[in-house]
Amino acid sequence: MDRLKKFESIFYPKSVAVVGVSADEQKAGNRFLRVMQEFGFKGRLYAVNPDGNDMLGLKVYPSVRDIAEPVDLVFIGSPARSVPQVIEDCVAKGVPAVEIFTAGFGEVDEEGHRLEQDIVRLAKGKLRIIGPNCFGVYCPRGGLTLLPGSRYPRESGSIAVISQSGGWVTDFIWAASGQGLRFSKVISYGNACDLNEIDFLEYLASDPETKVIAAYIEGVKDGRRFFELAKSLLGKKPLIVWKGGLTETGKRAVDSHTGSLAGERAVWEAFFRQTGAVRVDGFEELLDNTAIFSHFTEGAGRRVALVGGGGGVGVAASDMCEQVGLEVPASPPEIMEQLRALLPPIGTSARNPVDVGHPLAPPSLFQKVLQTVLSWDGIDTLLVDRIFFYGLPLLMGAPDTTGTDKRVEVLINVARSTRKPVLAVLGELTSDIDMIGIEVGRREVQRRFRQAGIFALPSIHRTAKALANLCSYYEKASSSRGKDYDKS
């Protein structure tokens, strides 16, 4: 109860104080204040500095203690040595939680480590700490953002992110929100001296707003508990984990970054095998998997029908699907026959991968082929590749008389008429600056597709990998039902 109350004050604070506001505009405190104002925080904002003058239209308080009203959350950007005093002030004031942006603690040296232990001791049982060495919390419903996020979406969503890296999480919100993804709670938690991945996961597990959890983790404090939590989430909320520092070189970097113990690769591999947490390697995969898990909330089956424009694309898509463990079953005779009746006899294939000949196939043909493929019980999922050439006028210097926009509409309509998951690959045709219009067109089609329930990524490689993870997760969740997971 008390625990939850503290989280309420973290995610939905009515008042936030910023410690470390100074005459230097570039100081973290000043930047955080500005970002919160621009983001449109609706609660009260207080600026704190022992010897500061009023600024940014705000009175500057010498200490948190001097604020008359209650304070729910304190952002600490003042130098590391000053932090113990700030913590004491917060405790005295009865502040329930702080986020410490300031770095220079356990990740640096022995002295920093002692300082970190000091603040933990001062706070113990009285106030909760996020950080130090973190960027804070972004919770659009609470009107709260983290440091560079003045322009993050105000709109809420169902994705939660926890990250030990502030850099990755800021990049992640930019990249993901640009694709239309929206967030419930995002927590950059740095060194995790007090609140750590387990506290956040426990909260997010029961947070009704959160449906998918993405995590960038360098080290965990209590491996056993983390394991149990990840296991209990299986089939309830997908947990997607990018584990940084799985190599020896990566471990060295983790030590310099958050001072975490990165752990042994073999242990982490067992963790992924045994819990159902989705393993991703790197930023792009974290993005792709978060996107696909928040898109298809009931999973997908791995028997894939591939429909493509050209023979080479079918070969590549087949190889990629099989490599990641998806199945591309051959068309059964009745489907083969129907497709053969539709397709020109030459330069096409009815076999699965189904080749409609080229990316400029007539929209009516494309539609009939898709309908036929979707009538086949033996497939679970439709994947369309190399069909949408929105850049033809620029690439070929001729108007597009082939109906690219109609093919887009065909897929949208077909997707609306089926319950099977539909995915599309929207390749980047060129990165030529003079042809940036092609990229704009690609992104517009991607947006239209997503709005219509069609999941789209820029390459078959990325699409197949994300789809395979989605299938594996829901298979694991399904086979675990009725087993020990039910007891938890």
Add this chain to the structure above:
Amino acid sequence: MDRLKKFESIFYPKSVAVVGVSADEQKAGNRFLRVMQEFGFKGRLYAVNPDGNDMLGLKVYPSVRDIAEPVDLVFIGSPARSVPQVIEDCVAKGVPAVEIFTAGFGEVDEEGHRLEQDIVRLAKGKLRIIGPNCFGVYCPRGGLTLLPGSRYPRESGSIAVISQSGGWVTDFIWAASGQGLRFSKVISYGNACDLNEIDFLEYLASDPETKVIAAYIEGVKDGRRFFELAKSLLGKKPLIVWKGGLTETGKRAVDSHTGSLAGERAVWEAFFRQTGAVRVDGFEELLDNTAIFSHFTEGAGRRVALVGGGGGVGVAASDMCEQVGLEVPASPPEIMEQLRALLPPIGTSARNPVDVGHPLAPPSLFQKVLQTVLSWDGIDTLLVDRIFFYGLPLLMGAPDTTGTDKRVEVLINVARSTRKPVLAVLGELTSDIDMIGIEVGRREVQRRFRQAGIFALPSIHRTAKALANLCSYYEKASSSRGKDYDKS
């Protein structure tokens, strides 16, 4: 001698005849004629159709035989059944080579297979065939392009491509040329009924214009010869191979596409191990590797200095480098000391990965760090990640006062002052359509980098993989020198 003469007429034809020109504007012959005119072919163009009227400002000849002047190359777009007659006409006329766009041969059925054998028999010893079921040849120096390539660069380059897929090769030229890559010869060769990968490789091996060869291959006609050729190229011209159809599903797709025998996976794995051909899986990797091999023509060493803006990026880059076999040695004491004297004590790392704190590090600091790192003998290659945030004004709603452009200049100047290869990761910060200016900025920086000799890709994942391949290739080439390769 005769063989080379035939290739001369293929790549540098003085006159090209197009068979299959008709009243239907959308027919392949018409489209090819138009594309050649728009591309600016300087030689003579002839249109051929037994019952055609004059069109596109050209007289239409009933047969190739009716053309009075010599014909170097014939593009055949007429229906499959008509092709044997066209071949006979070409032989009678003394045409040295044809490219057959028409599909419906060995890749379709037994009848098509017989037709394919017929044309091979008719041509044998008299004329050479590219295709059938291919898109033809793009050779900018010869003024020649392949079917959709009216706007391909007129400028020549050093990259040759051979591909059994016309679709992949057209996409490849669009994508690669948009990144500034330029081509010597590109051959889409489809079913390879006569001229095949071995003929083209032999020619390209001795072509002075070609420095790097990229290949998309579904099946080879003479495995032994292909193996020997690939082996003989090691250390002379990098050969980058994307083998389509390495899985069972992929094989089925290959059969429908070019009717090739895809071969066993184990055999191909031995091929890559034993020849030095660079193995890539998929379009993106073919692109990245072609780019890096044509960029660093003397290779690179695998001891990498990583410089990044933020701790998380260092962890990720370290993991990725180690996973692909690159080395990230820890800074020796003297370098560590110099870096520590430069870097702020908190939120940075002097260890390698070197963390300058954040992507907005002061340009002068960034410059000194780079110079220090490059003075270290123990590293071969510099890789910079998460430094260039060209999108700040759009992302953060504030002017960029941090000197992003200066950091770009710093890297360019530093790269010019060293002989060590320099690479940069230029991540896509968002795919938001309203923020397309960020992507334009990213592409501009990428272009400036490439022009200054800095190799740039959008992710550490792609960069590290391509760099590792580059290192492996040149190590293999170097260790093979003085061995049996010298005898060949």
